[in-house]
Amino acid sequence: MDDIQARWVRGGTSKCWVFEAQDISKTGFTADTLLPRLFGSPDVRQLDGVGGGTSTTSKAVIVERSSRPGVDVDFTFAQVGIDEPVVDWGSNCGNCSTAAGLHAVELGWVELDDEITSVTTYNTNTRQTIVQRIPTPQGAMPGRMTARIPGAPFSGYEIGLGFVNPAGRTTGHLLPTGQAQQTITVGETSWRTTLIDAGAPLVLVEADALGLTGYEYGSWSRQVTDHLPALDRVRRAAAVAMGMVPAPGDAERAVPKLGLVGSPADENADINVLMLSMGAPHPAMPITGSVAMTAAALTPGTLVDDILAARRNAADGITEVADLRLRTPAGVLSTFVESTGSDTIIGVSRTARTIARAVLPIPEPEQADSVVRRPSMAVEGAS
Amino acid sequence: MDDIQARWVRGGTSKCWVFEAQDISKTGFTADTLLPRLFGSPDVRQLDGVGGGTSTTSKAVIVERSSRPGVDVDFTFAQVGIDEPVVDWGSNCGNCSTAAGLHAVELGWVELDDEITSVTTYNTNTRQTIVQRIPTPQGAMPGRMTARIPGAPFSGYEIGLGFVNPAGRTTGHLLPTGQAQQTITVGETSWRTTLIDAGAPLVLVEADALGLTGYEYGSWSRQVTDHLPALDRVRRAAAVAMGMVPAPGDAERAVPKLGLVGSPADENADINVLMLSMGAPHPAMPITGSVAMTAAALTPGTLVDDILAARRNAADGITEVADLRLRTPAGVLSTFVESTGSDTIIGVSRTARTIARAVLPIPEPEQADSVVRRPSMAVEGAS
Structure with a gap:
């Protein structure tokens, strides 16, 4: 063998x-x-x-x-x-x-x-x-x-x-619609969004618009449940607006991702974010999502820039954001930005x-027996 | 390191x-x-x-x-x-x-x-x-x-x-109560059981007594749900009868195990069995359970011996059971028996x-951060 x-x-x-x-x-x-x-x-x-x-x-x-x-x-x-x-x-x-x-x-x-x-x-x-x-x-x-x-x-x-x-690896542009904020209309509801492509394409929506409050562990994750179908429609419409697919029904489940953003109540993070992945709240943060969030922070007029600007105005001491601190359900993570020559590097540790x-x-190739039991059932007692 | x-x-x-x-x-x-x-x-x-x-x-x-x-x-x-x-x-x-x-x-x-x-x-x-x-x-x-x-x-x-x-590794005796069949009374109900200790102590109950029918994949597992509390009381009373614990409340969750047995409708197995483990139907069969089942097949008067005897009488061609074929939810498995000198060997492949x-x-010892999320939530999207 x-x-x-x-x-x-x-x-x-x-x-x-x-x-x-x-x-x-x-x-x-x-x-x-x-x-x-x-x-x-x-x-x-x-x-x-x-x-x-x-x-x-x-x-x-x-x-x-x-x-x-x-x-x-x-x-x-x-x-x-x-x-x-x-x-x-x-x-x-x-x-x-x-x-x-x-x-x-x-x-x-x-x-x-x-x-x-x-x-x-x-x-x-x-x-x-x-x-x-x-x-x-x-x-x-x-x-x-x-x-x-x-x-x-x-x-x-x-x-x-x-x-x-x-920037623009998927769609060719950092801001695929040319706008830092883009209104997406689904049915009779209009949503203020930022559509950005850096690391991966990302749709950002304000948590305020959904009435989500309190970012102690899990609170947004629980409150967002009722809004998931609507947010998936926004995500699919955004995929069309970004030129990724011809119709909402063609959008993949995994791309683009959607993030809810809001202003933290404390000084330990710069922005709160809850990512939705495959139709469910993500327990932490995909790395490409944190890259896109940071690109949004660097881009004037995006929802992220608005939130950061309001915080800068509110607290005199804070100036430019060199490192961005993202609060995710799993904790706070920091991204960094570097410019070297003509290159912009956005990173995360x-x-x-x-x-x-x-x-x-390497075993010989063979046909597997079908084993369809769910993992939770397949418990072999110590015998 | x-x-x-x-x-x-x-x-x-x-x-x-x-x-x-x-x-x-x-x-x-x-x-x-x-x-x-x-x-x-x-x-x-x-x-x-x-x-x-x-x-x-x-x-x-x-x-x-x-x-x-x-x-x-x-x-x-x-x-x-x-x-x-x-x-x-x-x-x-x-x-x-x-x-x-x-x-x-x-x-x-x-x-x-x-x-x-x-x-x-x-x-x-x-x-x-x-x-x-x-x-x-x-x-x-x-x-x-x-x-x-x-x-x-x-x-x-x-x-x-x-x-x-x-035989008798836990209790000292193959038949801890000295009987091949033992009546266990819980509340006002009496149960016919076989209590046997070989490989591990095992409580056997007839599926007929619960009205379980049909052994296509999963049928017993589904039908048994309503009977689980009663069967756990039988199991605990049996632990006392076997001298393993002083009172039913002292019985461990994992030991003794309980198996439901019945006669197969076809010739591809000798006995049907559904094991209960930690209060739930086992998807297959603990190995020690199959050893105990085989010991029961070799012991006159047990529930397993009764089922096999009825099959032997029904089909003239079948004589002694050298290898025992157990039908479990996951499929049929065979055990074997050997005698060498004074030793009896019961085995399974x-x-x-x-x-x-x-x-x-080997990393340095350190305190872990608590990560309490369930595995099903902890899905990190390919990012």
Whole structure:
């Protein structure tokens, strides 16, 4: 039985298996065939493989040294199907992006700096360059991991993910309708929105417009339930307005995402946000969503800029927003903005650590028995 | 950061991480401290470790070469806590037992036979000797895995688990009340039961007594819902009758288990059984439950013997039951019985395969942030 090397990384709030492209080539299988079998798909539990039976734990990253000028690592994100033996190559995962930077540092693909090592990575799914910054004091990975992020219960190595010139990757324009605010009319209701494309296309709506109040953990998430159908109609109409699809019914469930924004009651965050993902409140924040939010903060006249301007006016001491602090249900996260030459980099800090360095036996291809039980039922007693 | 070697095995319908005892000793941590941290506990998702966030995927087996006469491998099963950083050492897992046999064969701890290699393993949790039989044609593991069991969607290596003299391990007697059938009275209702202790203590009740009919997938599981409270009272009264606890309220939730039995409508199985575990229908069958069922089949006058006798009388061709075929919700599984000298071995075939050979970095001990979200909410969109 053949083997393949792989590393398991907790990247941000996801678990990601990292493979080198040349190792996959050597197996004689395509990644579309190999990954589902290694992960144990199709099977809702992924019992017979390295997958974890949830979308956040059925992810892979394929890395290789890049031949692109100025790029260290090319990487491709694979969302491995769970109940189907398929791979979705349609998007990147910001969390798993950290695995590419960590791989380059841990395997010596880049020379380590005395303070902070930069790894320039290129995501092939989205053609997005992401500069990753990893603290390497005295030219080495720190002996202890001490960085934390909301949504991950233990520490990891800090990895700054800087999206280089993220504007307009999907639609061609930062503001696809040319307007910083755009009225979207659904039925007889008009909605004030900001439609922005940076990292990923995003629809922003004011929480005030829905009467949402109080941002202690979960309050918006609960109050928003009754508004979900209406907000999905806004999201679909916005997809049309952004030129992404010809009709609302054609919009994908996952793209564009929609975020509700509001002004915090305290000084520990700059803006409150609740993201809706696949029709439900997101427990934290997709990384591309935080990039788009930051781009909106930098763009005069957007809903985010309005909220920040009001806060700047209210509190004399506060001036420009260099780092944006986003309050999400899981906690406050900060983004950063850099300009280098003609490039604008919008970034967010994540943490990552290697959970396992492994060799995976490759079983013969075979038809799976159908195992349709839900995970919650499939409890085998310790016997 | 220190490392530890580990192997990940899909054993039966569980996923089990296998560690060698000497490797754990070398880390300077106890297994009670080390395993939860490696698994990512406490955290309902076990995001930062090798655990899978469910009871069937948060299991470890610690193996070492045995110094006991006639025993090849000692192994200890660890049920690793998920939302608490603790390890439960109170029981064995039949499924993960296969990982001990597979480890011995794959690492050359035993000499391989030309046909079937026997590995004598000793489970320290239950002080139970389990003889494991693994087909090794031409003195090697087969090039292809072809064995299947209900509840596992892909093939594995066949591993026969033979429990040596399993009778009376908990209560001291195969029939703890001295009777093959025992009337249990709860309130004003009397129940005909068989109370048997082999592999684990088990309470058997006739499905007929509850009016359960039809054993197509799931029908008993659905019909039994209304009877669950009454059956739990029977189970608790039976625990008292077996001398396990002084009063019904003292019975554990997991032990003894209760099984509903009935006569199949066809010739593809010898007996239908639905196990209840932790107050709910079990989707398949705990291995110790199938050992107890087989012991009941071998014991004159038990409910199982009655059902089999009626079938033998009904169909002239059928004589003794050498192998018992149990129909479970997940499919039909077979047990086997052997007598060697003064020993009785009751066994069941499982399959297993190595998913990963790994090295796990050991993070520094630290306090986890509380992450209390349920797994179903913690979906991070591919971003």
